Amino acid sequence: MMVTALLAEEVSALTNFLQYTFLGLQKGAVYATIALALVIIFRVSGILNFAQGEMATFSTFITWAIWGDGRVPIWAALALSLVVSFALGASIERLVIRPVSKKAAGNPLPIVIATIGLYLAFSALAPAIWGTDAKRFPTLFGEGSLSLAGASISYQTLGTLAVLAVVVGLLFVLFQKTKIGLAMRGVASNAESASLVGVSVGSVLMLGWALSSAMGCMAGALTANVGLNGALMIAPLIYAFAAATLGGFDSPAGAVVGGLIVGLVAEYSADYLAEVPFTTITFIGEQLRIFPAFLLILVVLLVRPQGLFGKPQVTRV
Amino acid sequence: MTAAAAPSELPDTSSEVPTRPNRKALMIKTVLCVVGAVVLIQMPLLMDRSTTQRLTQVLAIAVAVLGLNLLTGFNGQISVGHSAFMGIGAYATAIMMARHESPFILTMMVAMVVAFAVGVVVGLPALRIRGVYLALVTLALAAMFPQLVVRFSGLTGGSTGITLEDTQQVTTPQPVNDLFKSLTGSRLLDNQYRYYLALVVAVVCFVLVRNLVKSRVGRALIAIRDNETPAEVLGVNVGAYKVATFGVSAMLAAIGGSLFVMNADQAVPSEFGIQVSIELLTAVVVGGVATFVGPAVGALALVYVSDLFPKEHPEYAPVLFGLTLIVLMIISPGGIVGLAKQGWARLVRSRSA
Numbered sequence: 001m002m003v004t005a006l007l008a009e010e011v012s013a014l015t016n017f018l019q020y021t022f023l024g025l026q027k028g029a030v031y032a033t034i035a036l037a038l039v040i041i042f043r044v045s046g047i048l049n050f051a052q053g054e055m056a057t058f059s060t061f062i063t064w065a066i067w068g069d070g071r072v073p074i075w076a077a078l079a080l081s082l083v084v085s086f087a088l089g090a091s092i093e094r095l096v097i098r099p100v101s102k103k104a105a106g107n108p109l110p111i112v113i114a115t116i117g118l119y120l121a122f123s124a125l126a127p128a129i130w131g132t133d134a135k136r137f138p139t140l141f142g143e144g145s146l147s148l149a150g151a152s153i154s155y156q157t158l159g160t161l162a163v164l165a166v167v168v169g170l171l172f173v174l175f176q177k178t179k180i181g182l183a184m185r186g187v188a189s190n191a192e193s194a195s196l197v198g199v200s201v202g203s204v205l206m207l208g209w210a211l212s213s214a215m216g217c218m219a220g221a222l223t224a225n226v227g228l229n230g231a232l233m234i235a236p237l238i239y240a241f242a243a244a245t246l247g248g249f250d251s252p253a254g255a256v257v258g259g260l261i262v263g264l265v266a267e268y269s270a271d272y273l274a275e276v277p278f279t280t281i282t283f284i285g286e287q288l289r290i291f292p293a294f295l296l297i298l299v300v301l302l303v304r305p306q307g308l309f310g311k312p313q314v315t316r317v
Numbered sequence: 318m319t320a321a322a323a324p325s326e327l328p329d330t331s332s333e334v335p336t337r338p339n340r341k342a343l344m345i346k347t348v349l350c351v352v353g354a355v356v357l358i359q360m361p362l363l364m365d366r367s368t369t370q371r372l373t374q375v376l377a378i379a380v381a382v383l384g385l386n387l388l389t390g391f392n393g394q395i396s397v398g399h400s401a402f403m404g405i406g407a408y409a410t411a412i413m414m415a416r417h418e419s420p421f422i423l424t425m426m427v428a429m430v431v432a433f434a435v436g437v438v439v440g441l442p443a444l445r446i447r448g449v450y451l452a453l454v455t456l457a458l459a460a461m462f463p464q465l466v467v468r469f470s471g472l473t474g475g476s477t478g479i480t481l482e483d484t485q486q487v488t489t490p491q492p493v494n495d496l497f498k499s500l501t502g503s504r505l506l507d508n509q510y511r512y513y514l515a516l517v518v519a520v521v522c523f524v525l526v527r528n529l530v531k532s533r534v535g536r537a538l539i540a541i542r543d544n545e546t547p548a549e550v551l552g553v554n555v556g557a558y559k560v561a562t563f564g565v566s567a568m569l570a571a572i573g574g575s576l577f578v579m580n581a582d583q584a585v586p587s588e589f590g591i592q593v594s595i596e597l598l599t600a601v602v603v604g605g606v607a608t609f610v611g612p613a614v615g616a617l618a619l620v621y622v623s624d625l626f627p628k629e630h631p632e633y634a635p636v637l638f639g640l641t642l643i644v645l646m647i648i649s650p651g652g653i654v655g656l657a658k659q660g661w662a663r664l665v666r667s668r669s670a
Contacts, residue, residue: 048449050595099647109389110650113602114643116595121639128632238460238591245453291464294457298442301454305445 018151020267026157027239028263029164033219034233034240035247035255036167037212042249043188044208047097047111051118053237055092056216059085060224060232061126063217064135074138078221082214089213090206092118097209098202127230137224160222167215168256175252184208188250239266239293246297248310257308265293342665357516361509369508370580371620376515377576379616380522382600384569389598390607391530392562393542394443397594398455401462402567404589405432406574411479411584412472414486421487425518425575429568436567440560459594463586478585487511487579515576519613522569527609538562570597603645605654614653 034052041049049055063081067074096114104110141159145152175181186194187204195201216233224232243262247254269292306312361369385399409428413419439458443451466473473479489497489510497505529535537558540548549555578584596619604615622641626634649656 042449048452096643100643100650103647104650107606107650109395109602109606110646112395113599114646116599117639117642117646119595119639120635120642124632124635124639128630128636238456241453241456245450249449291461294461298454298457301446301450302442305447305450307450 012150015150018149018153021264022151022153022157024264024267025260026154026160026263027267028243028260029160030219030223030236030259031239031243031263032164032256032259033167033215033222034236035243035259036171036252037215037219038240038244039247039249039252039255040171040208040215041212042244043252044184045097045101045205046108047101047115048249049212050112050115051122052212052216052240053233054119054122055085055089055213056220057230057233058122058126059088059213059217060137060220060228061130061135063221064137064224064228065130067138069136070138074140078140078217081221082217085217086210086214090210092213093206093209094202098205123230132230134227134229135224137221137228139225140221156222156225163218163222164256167218168252171211171252180204180207239263242293242297244307246300246307248307250311251307251309254307254309261296262293265296269293339665345664361512366506366508369512373508373512373515373580374577375613375616375620376512376519377573377580378597378600378619379573379613380519380576381570381573382597382604382612382616382619383522383526384566384573385597386601386604386607386612387526387530387538387569388562388566389601390611391535391542392538392559392566394559394563395448395452395598396455396563396566397452397591397598398439398458399567399570399597400589400591400593401458402432402436402570403574403577403593403597404462404466404584404586405435405567406571407578407584407589408466408473408479408574409571410575410578411481414578415479415481418485421514421575421579425572428571428575432571433564433568436564437560439567440563443559443563444556455594456591459591463590466586466589473584473586476586478583480583481578486582487514511580515580518572518576522572523609523613526569530609534558599642603642603652605652605658608652608654611652611654618653 034056037056038049038052041047041052059081062084063074063077066072066080067077072080096118097111100111100114139156141155143155145154146158147153173181175185183194183199184204184207186197186199187201191201194204219236220232223236239262240259243258244255245258246261247256247258300308304310360372364372381399381403384402385396388394388396406425406428409431410421410424413424413427414421439455442454446454467476470476486507487510488507489505493510494505497503530538537548537553540551540553541555541558545555574589577588600615600619601612602615603618604613605611622638623634625641626637645652649659651658
């Protein structure tokens with residue numbers, strides 16, 4: 001009697017654990033996608049794009065507008081929106097970032113402020129055009145789920161992870177196997193040398209922004225089924241920022257690993273650990289969900305200031 | 318190639334090569350200072366109540382921006398967490414005034430001590446963590462502050478915040494009122510008194526920061542900003558300076574928060590979130606990074622920017638604000654002060670030629 005009760009408890013603990021793991025991985029995959037977008041821009045240009053999240057929200061509104069409540073199949077709408085976002089990212093680099101960088105002459109602050117300007121503009125633009133009410137957005141991979149050891153894993157979770165895998169795969173091929181990727185890596189390691197051997201640094205930067213913008217569009221479409229409004233990407237951007245920091249701002253692999261870790265830690269600490277006795281993280285509760293993730297990152301950074309996968313910074317005099 | 322490692326070419330104000338004394342330039346500067354002082358003093362006597370309150374708000378924010386400018390502009394450490402330090406000042410004042418009826422100046426001093434201590438603790442990781450990585454640590458602080466306030470709602474009043482009752486607010490003390498009456502023949506209204514109090518505090522802070530930056534300490538801070546390694550080689554204790562700057566910067570932000578509550582009579586957690594940190598950073602750059610009047614200009618721009626845009630479509634105002642920021646950065650990365658300096662250089666050149 002006792003034994004079966006204990007066994008049942010153990011099984012349900014395992015089920016819980018799996019459930020939160022799936023949820024954490026799903027959210028983590030979205031954070032990882034945004035973090036990858038941040039890292040791509042940071043690697044090629046040393047710029048931290050504060051507008052990444054709001055650009056993604058705006059792209060998601062475009063997807064929603066094209067979809068038109070089922071008028072166009074959602075995947076077709078998303079494909080079109082990805083193209084639009086790609087063009088949008090490229091034009092932002094050309095029309096905003098490049099003139100500011102040129103004038104700023106190596107000082108990062110004016111560019112930071114320009115991305116804050118973009119943040120403000122995009123965060124207000126979508127609600128101004130389409131209204132502030134939450135929009136219905138389809139679940140990309142349907143509502144069904146698989147059952148695994150008593151826990152259910154939804155198609156959306158599996159799909160989100162698959163999308164992340166595809167994005168990572170495509171980026172790997174792009175960076176490592178193509179001439180454009182070689183140029184991008186060249187610019188990332190030394191823009192001046194790259195331009196001396198004939199790489200068009202401007203085009204590389206435009207491509208970096210375009211790719212990041214398209215990835216934001218993808219990430220937005222994966223999360224918007226909870227209800228699309230202007231605040232869609234505010235929290236994910238902070239988590240993604242945390243993920244990129246954890247992994248190392250110059251490391252795409254770090255962004256992915258960091259995203260998944262941050263997603264898992266946030267879920268475990270807020271939901272899973274809250275139900276396990278003698279782990280007093282209940283204090284943190286719903287409100288401070290982000291706190292354990294930040295704490296973990298602080299500890300990691302104190303040991304490895306360049307993040308888990310980042311290259312140490314070498315300063316020359 | 319990271320943002321932090323790149324040697325910054327900020328508009329350098331401290332090491333201007335002394336040129337031939339330009340008497341005309343000196344004269345114009347003196348006239349400007351006198352006119353500025355007269356305007357600052359006369360303002361509350363000429364304006365209505367709401368304008369005075371808004372100007373007091375500008376002064377409060379200017380002190381906070383001054384603190385961030387010291388850290389980011391002169392010492393090269395980017396913080397996205399100064400809203401939390403401002404919030405610490407605001408809540409120290411609000412809690413002490415509402416619950417213990419303490420005098421305002423005392424609450425401000427407590428706020429300064431607490432914020433300095435927290436600032437030093439937050440600054441400690443900066444010894445190892447730099448650039449964007451440090452920005453995340455400060456971002457975490459900014460994200461957590463409003464949530465901590467809500468978590469400890471017994472002390473802080475939760476998400477509705479603390480409102481000061483009429484009897485707890487800062488009012489004109491009787492002796493000051495008597496003195497003012499004997500000089501001008503009219504009463505000094507509460508909002509005017511608050512303005513002058515904020516003005517005195519702000520002027521003291523601005524002068525102290527200016528003197529600090531122009532001193533040996535300031536040269537050390539700038540050397541650290543420009544390149545840490547040679548600074549260290551030349552005998553600057555980089556770690557101590559960076560942590561202390563963080564503390565002083567946090568302290569100034571807390572003074573700003575205290576003044577803010579004195580003026581607004583309330584402290585609400587939503588007014589000290591990440592958004593405010595970003596606004597403070599924006600004000601630093603819009604005013605003019607690493608300049609002495611920049612923070613005041615930036616704070617003025619921050620408070621009054623919404624008036625510049627048409628009222629018919631308020632939902633588009635942030636869009637216009639964002640675009641204005643971008644255009645300003647394209648025209649003048651040195652902010653409004655940078656723009657004014659370009660104009661000034663032209664003016665002086667044409668006059669002395």
